[in-house]
Amino acid sequence: MQEKETNLSGEKKPYKRKRGDRKEGRWIRSLSPVNQLMAFIMPQRNDALNMFRDSIDISAAEKLLRELKEQGYKNIGMLHVFLAAYVRTVASTPAINRFISGQRVYARHGIEVVMTVKKEMSIQSPDTVIKVDYTPWDTLTEVYEKFNETLEKSKGAESNTEFDKLTKVLRVIPRPILRGFIRLLGWLDYHGWLPQSLLKLSPFHGSFIITSMGSLAIPPIYHHIYNFGNLPIFLSFGAKRKETYVDEDGNIKIRPMIDFTFVTDERICDGFTYASALRTMRRYFKNPSVLLTPPETVAEDIE
Numbered sequence: 001m002q003e004k005e006t007n008l009s010g011e012k013k014p015y016k017r018k019r020g021d022r023k024e025g026r027w028i029r030s031l032s033p034v035n036q037l038m039a040f041i042m043p044q045r046n047d048a049l050n051m052f053r054d055s056i057d058i059s060a061a062e063k064l065l066r067e068l069k070e071q072g073y074k075n076i077g078m079l080h081v082f083l084a085a086y087v088r089t090v091a092s093t094p095a096i097n098r099f100i101s102g103q104r105v106y107a108r109h110g111i112e113v114v115m116t117v118k119k120e121m122s123i124q125s126p127d128t129v130i131k132v133d134y135t136p137w138d139t140l141t142e143v144y145e146k147f148n149e150t151l152e153k154s155k156g157a158e159s160n161t162e163f164d165k166l167t168k169v170l171r172v173i174p175r176p177i178l179r180g181f182i183r184l185l186g187w188l189d190y191h192g193w194l195p196q197s198l199l200k201l202s203p204f205h206g207s208f209i210i211t212s213m214g215s216l217a218i219p220p221i222y223h224h225i226y227n228f229g230n231l232p233i234f235l236s237f238g239a240k241r242k243e244t245y246v247d248e249d250g251n252i253k254i255r256p257m258i259d260f261t262f263v264t265d266e267r268i269c270d271g272f273t274y275a276s277a278l279r280t281m282r283r284y285f286k287n288p289s290v291l292l293t294p295p296e297t298v299a300e301d302i303e
Contacts, residue, residue, distance in 0.1 A: 078237070080143055093280060107301035113132045211235075
């Protein structure tokens, strides 16, 4: 079955939830038997980790960011380019926005980005988690605005996100009771019975999680993805570095580069799809200005 496409002027039928669907996604029923069995052969997310490392030329992205800063987007940076490139890649390759829950493969409703941030840039400052909702139609500037709006609400040592409030409650529960409570949450999650309010708060449920090692001036790490929840992708990128290369005319030149790593759940889609998505993201870094306008079409995942 082929992916469907919708355009800016096209009308999309309202989604009707079917038996077996979940609050955060619809069950993909047309997968091959082999793909459906993968979640039983590899029941835990850590059973199915694939790790990938690469580098990307950020010359064009840096030029665009300088222009946007002159236009008033003062805090826009490489993080927002990575986010916008991922969101736009989902628009053409929705299979990377799937997830595994209850040993079934689902197509996620919307795009949820998760990131752990420090309330203040100091070792003593506590961490918190933010989640930002995107659509495949979002542009680079819209990605920037939505992310910064959510980030600003979490800043400051005295500020408390809903996730912070939840963890403060959980940490005072006696350990035996807390262990049982976490097991109960896992059981509810398996069957798709977690309340929407908890799904909204959980940093373990989302499209992908991203971390910037560049702000710490260190290379990217390979970060595991969690067995609890349904996050299928972890992206880490490092500090900018300079690389010498030889151009087509034999001249030695220098270009800015960023190293990045992906840790993925191989059960949500095949290697060809992941490779296609990576090539698409690379094209957006080569010509990031296309991220300033919405895509002409958005592909829907298979049924």
